[in-house]
Structures are given as structure tokens and as C-alpha cells.
Amino acid sequence: MDKLAEARRRIEEASRIAVLTGAGISAPSGIPTFRDPGGLWENFNIEDYATPEGFARNPEEVWRWYAWRYKKIREAEPNEAHRLLAELEKKKGDGFLLVTQNIDGLHQRAGSKRVIELHGSIHRARCTACGYRSELPPPEELEIPPRCPKCGAMMRPDVVWFGEPLPPGAFEAALAGFRSADLAMVIGTSALVEPAASLGRYAKHAGAYLIEINPEETPLTPIADLSLRAGAVEGLRALLG
Ligand code: NAD
Numbered sequence: 001m002d003k004l005a006e007a008r009r010r011i012e013e014a015s016r017i018a019v020l021t022g023a024g025i026s027a028p029s030g031i032p033t034f035r036d037p038g039g040l041w042e043n044f045n046i047e048d049y050a051t052p053e054g055f056a057r058n059p060e061e062v063w064r065w066y067a068w069r070y071k072k073i074r075e076a077e078p079n080e081a082h083r084l085l086a087e088l089e090k091k092k093g094d095g096f097l098l099v100t101q102n103i104d105g106l107h108q109r110a111g112s113k114r115v116i117e118l119h120g121s122i123h124r125a126r127c128t129a130c131g132y133r134s135e136l137p138p139p140e141e142l143e144i145p146p147r148c149p150k151c152g153a154m155m156r157p158d159v160v161w162f163g164e165p166l167p168p169g170a171f172e173a174a175l176a177g178f179r180s181a182d183l184a185m186v187i188g189t190s191a192l193v194e195p196a197a198s199l200g201r202y203a204k205h206a207g208a209y210l211i212e213i214n215p216e217e218t219p220l221t222p223i224a225d226l227s228l229r230a231g232a233v234e235g236l237r238a239l240l241g
């Protein structure tokens with residue numbers, strides 16, 4: 001049996017599936033990744049826009065950048081890769097877990113229900129003083145920097161920046177899902193940023209069949225049972241279509 005047919009059979013038979021996605025799955029929706037050519041870090045400095053220190057130095061500038069990305073993300077639509085994963089969840093039920101590093105909310109918009117957002121959400125703000133969270137208003141009504149409705153302090157994007165811990169419990173829940181999976185998929189992530197990068201490795205070590213989908217090789221490629229050099233849409237079509 002060829003490798004692709006084997007992977008399709010494994011997906012069909014698996015009762016516990018854990019999937020990790022990164023910026024690459026939203027690239028076909030027109031949302032730029034971070035590290036690819038043309039990616040966000042080519043034009044913007046990480047230290048200025050995605051660290052607590054950068055925000056402390058210039059909150060308005062950081063908010064302008066997030067407001068711009070928020071608007072783009074609101075205008076974007078989930079793509080076929082998001083939809084294929086939502087359909088797979090419907091088939092597998094509670095045995096299916098989706099973990100994403102994306103902050104764009106496109107998985108939920110495509111219909112995915114059990115989603116762990118490791119890096120927060122661009123659709124929310126969080127108070128820098130009291131921790132209160134709220135949904136952002138539509139982009140045209142967003143005043144920056146937003147003020148906390150409870151205490152009046154400045155709010156920040158409810159996302160995880162470099163050097164910050166993940167939301168409490170998020171990684172632990174993701175890890176539990178990957179460790180108990182019969183099959184794990186890692187899609188559209190450079191697998192360079194920890195701790196998300198290690199989820200595929202944990203699954204593999206615990207005996208799962210590991211599938212990677214990425215147009216480029218990554219540090220996970222050598223240990224994957226099947227590594228598809230393909231975009232997220234083409235790769236998932238080949239596996240699930
Ligand atoms: P990354 O930019 O480091 O890597 C993107 C990966 O996607 C690369 O390995 C690239 O080869 C691959 N890729 C490019 N086009 C693809 C396609 N069509 N199909 C499948 N794969 C494709 O992104 P990452 O690994 O997610 O990095 C981590 C950080 O990026 C996270 O912190 C995440 O929060 C953040 N991020 C999120 C978004 C979003 O929410 N959409 C966008 C940019 C960055």
C-alpha cells in the first residue's frame with residue numbers, strides 16, 4: 001500500500017485524532033504568515049510589535065498594528081482546509097481535538113467546536129490592570145487604545161507575545177490530547193516556536209501515527225510517518241477528500 005493510502009486508512013480508523021495548525025493554514029485565506037518570504041516579520045520588527053516591552057514602549061503603535069490585522073482578519077474567509085477539519089471533527093466527535101497557534105478565529109468560523117487557542121485571539125482585548133476580557137467591537141468602531149469598561153485602565157490585545165506564558169491550562173490540555181491520540185497531524189506551522197513545536201513529537205513518542213502538511217521541510221519532517229510537501233488545502237484534500 002502506498003504511504004498516502006496508508007495515511008487515509010489510519011485517519012479513517014483512528015478514534016482519537018489531535019491536530020495542530022499554524023499560520024500556514026490561513027495563508028490561503030490571504031492572511032500572511034510570520035516567517036515566510038512576504039511574511040509579517042519581514043516588514044515589522046518582532047521586538048516592537050509582539051513583546052510586552054514593545055507594547056510598554058508604544059501601546060498606540062502596537063494597537064494600530066493589531067487593529068490593521070484585526071480588520072484584515074475580519075474581512076477574510078475560512079478556506080477549504082479549515083472546512084475539511086471541521087467536517088472531520090463532526091465525523092469523529094469527542095475523539096477529535098484541534099489545537100491552533102493562530103489568533104484569527106477562522107477554525108471556529110468554519111464550524112470547528114473543540115478548539116484550543118494556544119496564543120489567544122485577535123478578536124478580544126484584555127485589561128492591563130484587572131485582567132477583564134472583552135470582545136472587540138467591529139473595526140470601524142474600535143477606538144485605540146481601548147479602555148477597560150470595569151476599571152478604566154488601558155486594554156491590550158488578548159494574545160500571547162514572545163516571552164509570555166501561554167493561557168493557563170491551554171498547553172496542558174493540548175498535550176493531553178496529543179499524548180493520547182492514535183493519530184496526530186501538524187499543518188502549516190514552522191515547528192520552530194515552542195512549546196507548540198513539541199506536540200507532534202510527544203504524540204509520536206506516545207505511539208501515534210504522525211502526519212505533517214507543509215510546503216517546506218520542518219524540524220518535524222524527519223520523524224513524521226507521512227510528510228506531505230503541499231499546501232494545507234491540497235494536503236487535506238489528498239488525505240480527506
Ligand atoms: P510561521 O509563520 O512560523 O510558519 C508558517 C508555516 O506555514 C511555514 O512553515 C510555511 O512553510 C507554512 N506554509 C506557508 N504556506 C502554507 C500553506 N498554504 N499551507 C500550509 N503551510 C503553509 O507560523 P507559525 O508556525 O504558526 O508560527 C507561530 C506564530 O505565528 C504563532 O505564534 C501564531 O500565533 C502566529 N501567527 C498567526 C497568524 C494567524 O492567526 N493567521 C498569522 C501569522 C502568525
Ligand code: ZN
Pocket residue numbers: 127128129130131132148149150151152153
Ligand atoms: Zn480593568
